[in-house]
Amino acid sequence: LSHRIPDVPPEGIDPRDKEKVLTWATSMQASIEEFNLLLTCVSAATYKWGTDRTGAADQNLSLLSNELGNAQEQINASVTPRLTNVLAPVVELVTSETSIKKLKDEKTGEEYEKRINSFSREENDPGFIHLCHVILCRNAVMLRHVVLTNLFKVQKCIEDYLKATKKDGSGNRSGFY
Numbered sequence: 289l290s291h292r293i294p295d296v297p298p299e300g301i302d303p304r305d306k307e308k309v310l311t312w313a314t315s316m317q318a319s320i321e322e323f324n325l326l327l328t329c330v331s332a333a334t335y336k337w338g339t340d341r342t343g344a345a346d347q348n349l350s351l352l353s354n355e356l357g358n359a360q361e362q363i364n365a366s367v368t369p370r371l372t373n374v375l376a377p378v379v380e381l382v383t384s385e386t387s388i389k390k391l392k393d394e395k396t397g398e399e400y401e402k403r404i405n406s407f408s409r410e411e412n413d414p415g416f417i418h419l420c421h422v423i424l425c426r427n428a429v430m431l432r433h434v435v436l437t438n439l440f441k442v443q444k445c446i447e448d449y450l451k452a453t454k455k456d457g458s459g460n461r462s463g464f465y
Contacts, residue, residue, distance in 0.1 A: 289326065290439050293319050296428045303421040313374045313424060316435070320363055320371075323439065327356050330446070344456040352449040359438040359445075367431045373420035377411055384408035 294315040301308055334349055385406040392399050411417055424431070 289319065289323060290436055292322075293432055293435055293439070296432055301425040301428055303418070303425040306421070309374060309421050309425060312428065313371050316367070316431070317371045317375060320368065320435065323363070323435075323442075324360060327360060327442065330356060334449075342456055345453060348449055348452040348456065352445055355445040356442060359442050363435055363438055366434050370420070370424050370427065370431060373417075374424050377417045377420070378413065379409040380412050381407050382410050 292315075294312050296312075301312055303309060331353070334352070383405050387404045387406075389402045389404070390399060391402050
């Protein structure tokens with residue numbers, strides 16, 4: 289998964305290049321979503337009924353779960369909000385055009401107006417959206433680093449968990465196959 293985390297060009301990402309900003313943010317968001325889904329599988333892979341685990345195995349599993357949750361929390365607190373501000377900015381539905389047609393009722397002969405409104409989605413605060421692009425671009429290298437560091441931490445935690453289950457003698461009960 290780490291090889292799919294998008295690189296930041298040496299010259300950085302120009303916040304005025306909306307397409308590049310959105311492409312980078314979309315790629316990073318997709319990687320984080322996959323990371324979160326993979327972590328969800330760990331819980332299922334390590335499940336054993338409490339009496340099927342030793343006390344040490346239960347403690348090891350608890351440590352693993354805590355560290356995996358901590359990694360997710362760090363990414364969700366530091367990276368995800370910045371991506372969301374760029375990928376899903378606040379928009380408002382506004383009337384973009386109104387056309388008025390004068391019509392005549394065929395039965396009564398009365399004239400009336402028929403209004404047809406066209407609506408569009410407009411950015412709520414273009415200045416704030418630009419600021420979000422600037423912040424994302426300015427911090428892209430560190431945001432990438434936060435994600436990669438937590439990916440490597442999770443890998444190390446799983447390796448340590450597997451070593452601990454072998455040491456405990458419950459390796460055949462770890463759940464990872």
